[in-house]
Amino acid sequence: MDVSGLVDTATGRQSRAIYSSEELYRQELERIFGRCWLFLVHTSQIPEAGDYFRTFMGEDDVIVIRQKDGTIKAFLNSCTHRGNRICRSDRGNAKAFTCNYHGWSFAPDGSLSAVPLEKEAYFGELDRSRLGLVPVAHVAEYKGLVFGCFDADPPSLEDYLGDAKFFLDVWLDAMPGGTSLVGETQKMVLASNWKLPVENVCGDGYHLGWAHAGAMRAVQSLDLAGLSVGNSSTDLDGGLSVAGLNGHMALTSLDGVSGYAFYPKPKPMLDYLEFNRPQVIERLGKVRGEQLWGSQINITIFPNLQFLPGLNWFRVYHPKGPGQIEQWTWAMVENDMPAEIQAAILDNQCLTFGLAGLFDNDDGDNLAACTEQSRGWRTAQMDVFTNMALNRSGPREGFPGDIAAGLVSEHNQRYFYRRWQEHMQADNWAGVPTYNINSVVAEETIDA
Amino acid sequence: MLESGVAPMSTESVTGLTQRLYHEARLLDAERFEDWLECMCNDVTYRMELKRRRFRADRSPPAAVGVGVVFNENLARLKLRIDRLRSGFVWAEDPPNFVRRVVSNVEVERADAENEAIVHSVIVIHRNRIDGLTRVLTAGRSDRWRMHADGWKLAAREIALDHAVLPDSNINVFF
Ligand code: FES
Ligand SMILES: [Fe+2]
Numbered sequence: 001m002d003v004s005g006l007v008d009t010a011t012g013r014q015s016r017a018i019y020s021s022e023e024l025y026r027q028e029l030e031r032i033f034g035r036c037w038l039f040l041v042h043t044s045q046i047p048e049a050g051d052y053f054r055t056f057m058g059e060d061d062v063i064v065i066r067q068k069d070g071t072i073k074a075f076l077n078s079c080t081h082r083g084n085r086i087c088r089s090d091r092g093n094a095k096a097f098t099c100n101y102h103g104w105s106f107a108p109d110g111s112l113s114a115v116p117l118e119k120e121a122y123f124g125e126l127d128r129s130r131l132g133l134v135p136v137a138h139v140a141e142y143k144g145l146v147f148g149c150f151d152a153d154p155p156s157l158e159d160y161l162g163d164a165k166f167f168l169d170v171w172l173d174a175m176p177g178g179t180s181l182v183g184e185t186q187k188m189v190l191a192s193n194w195k196l197p198v199e200n201v202c203g204d205g206y207h208l209g210w211a212h213a214g215a216m217r218a219v220q221s222l223d224l225a226g227l228s229v230g231n232s233s234t235d236l237d238g239g240l241s242v243a244g245l246n247g248h249m250a251l252t253s254l255d256g257v258s259g260y261a262f263y264p265k266p267k268p269m270l271d272y273l274e275f276n277r278p279q280v281i282e283r284l285g286k287v288r289g290e291q292l293w294g295s296q297i298n299i300t301i302f303p304n305l306q307f308l309p310g311l312n313w314f315r316v317y318h319p320k321g322p323g324q325i326e327q328w329t330w331a332m333v334e335n336d337m338p339a340e341i342q343a344a345i346l347d348n349q350c351l352t353f354g355l356a357g358l359f360d361n362d363d364g365d366n367l368a369a370c371t372e373q374s375r376g377w378r379t380a381q382m383d384v385f386t387n388m389a390l391n392r393s394g395p396r397e398g399f400p401g402d403i404a405a406g407l408v409s410e411h412n413q414r415y416f417y418r419r420w421q422e423h424m425q426a427d428n429w430a431g432v433p434t435y436n437i438n439s440v441v442a443e444e445t446i447d448a
Numbered sequence: 449m450l451e452s453g454v455a456p457m458s459t460e461s462v463t464g465l466t467q468r469l470y471h472e473a474r475l476l477d478a479e480r481f482e483d484w485l486e487c488m489c490n491d492v493t494y495r496m497e498l499k500r501r502r503f504r505a506d507r508s509p510p511a512a513v514g515v516g517v518v519f520n521e522n523l524a525r526l527k528l529r530i531d532r533l534r535s536g537f538v539w540a541e542d543p544p545n546f547v548r549r550v551v552s553n554v555e556v557e558r559a560d561a562e563n564e565a566i567v568h569s570v571i572v573i574h575r576n577r578i579d580g581l582t583r584v585l586t587a588g589r590s591d592r593w594r595m596h597a598d599g600w601k602l603a604a605r606e607i608a609l610d611h612a613v614l615p616d617s618n619i620n621v622f623f
Pocket of ligand 1: 084102346
């Protein structure tokens with residue numbers, strides 16, 4: 001289906017059909033979820049050989065398994081005999097996966113290791129070597145984040161992430177000990193199209209002061225880029241909307257502490273930041289060490305991965321049809337953090353986001369209603385708009401990307417829908433443009 | 449009836465505690481949050497841990513930093529949640545949802561402390577939401593109640609939510 005008229009990046013317009021059309025949704029499964037690198041698991045979630053984690057790539061059920069040699073493989077979680085689901089547990093450790101239906105057994109490397117009555121019923125004629133679990137075509141890791149890709153010939157993961165790595169490293173590589181995702185998976189079903197929460201978190205600073213006014217009042221302890229409760233004022237110098245990174249983006253404040261603005265007791269975290277900041281500046285340079293590490297940053301990796309150093313939640317959205325998603329959240333920590341700080345982060349993340357999260361509990365109904373309001377005969381023909389602050393972006397020294405000032409702008413959302421359109425129009429990766437616009441300007445030039 | 453084998457609580461205590469649970473449910477249904485807080489001890493703990501789905505034979509170790517929580521509240525944190533609900537900015541609750549709690553399977557046991565009791569119960573929260581759809585949340589509860597001069601007060605509540613995936617967009621309700 002031709003989507004050239006459904007999104008207009010120049011004017012910031014989207015057709016509501018993109019949130020409700022079944023046909024477009026099938027096309028998204030093929031051209032976006034079937035083509036892009038998708039987040040599977042953090043290495044901290046499957047540390048030992050035999051550890052496995054179940055997730056989804058689009059609507060495909062996938063099982064990710066740590067191998068004996070330490071590498072990570074991913075397979076479709078579907079029996080090669082009659083298609084039954086192989087693994088029914090969320091995660092764990094296993095020596096083998098045995099199918100419930102007829103008892104075929106698969107080893108952690110995916111090979112079909114045992115078939116009941118193989119000699120008696122199959123007369124020894126079954127070629128087990130051809131009936132192993134079907135692997136995900138590509139699995140690769142970037143500093144603890146493991147991604148999978150169904151496409152036969154994708155760009156490398158490093159190239160796919162491109163200049164977004166500048167922001168990823170603010171979490172993944174700030175401290176030498178690396179990072180972990182902690183806690184069990186916080187899962188909820190939302191009656192929302194998958195693009196709406198991504199759009200919301202990738203760039204919508206506008207909704208914070210209004211949709212979350214009640215939560216901000218209840219827990220805000222520090223200033224966040226001048227955002228006020230009730231959307232009565234905003235300070236455009238306090239943050240940046242960074243996009244143009246092949247569909248990835250960041251929304252960031254620049255003060256180095258506001259990540260902890262929504263912690264009722266931020267002192268231990270602020271002490272940790274100040275104590276370690278010289279080391280982080282050494283590792284990441286001044287811009288990231290001083291301005292980004294510790295700041296509230298919303299990072300989006302196209303299409304469905306988002307995480308927020310500071311508020312410290314890490315999330316994927318699994319589509320379940322055009323009007324439904326499962327939203328999975330974990331808390332994110334640095335391994336160098338003292339145990340008390342890690343525990344406090346897990347606790348505060350669950351207080352603010354997740355099942356009973358003070359902030360999350362504001363967003364779900366808005367996203368669901370936006371989805372529902374695109375399903376009617378008349379509403380499906382209407383448009384919605386991300387036309388705030390058009391044509392006010394540009395490069396900025398020390399940063400990659402095409403950047404608009406402030407957390408309140410719809411700049412990032414426009415790039416998100418632009419990328420959506422580019423993928424939906426392209427038959428394969430060769431047709432998808434690359435624009436890591438304005439790769440990082442060397443940092444030495446900043447003080448000059 | 450009692451696993452511990454000790455003498456059962458008096459009928460008066462059982463009736464009093466059961467009535468307390470019903471009363472509490474009615475206060476919450478009516479959003480009388482401040483009155484509900486009056487049912488709490490000052491050192492109350494109110495917890496719901498995250499669910500996980502594991503094979504029975506799974507031997508992988510528990511999550512390093514903890515399983516994570518849905519609720520991990522003390523009195524101040526319960527007040528903070530109530531402050532948010534009372535702020536006038538919680539659009540998901542305006543117009544109010546139709547919320548009704550059903551409390552059942554009440555079982556009262558003696559606690560170690562003389563003035564305390566362990567109370568098990570099941571709660572079903574029926575919510576007819578603004579979108580016109582109904583969600584039903586079910587949980588088991590294990591409480592510790594303490595006798596004060598003005599009656600039984602909640603000292604601790606452990607809530608086991610019976611949903612691996614929350615079938616709703618929020619938990620703007622107390623269990
Ligand atoms: S479907 Fe799995 S063994 Fe038959
Ligand atoms: Fe939000």
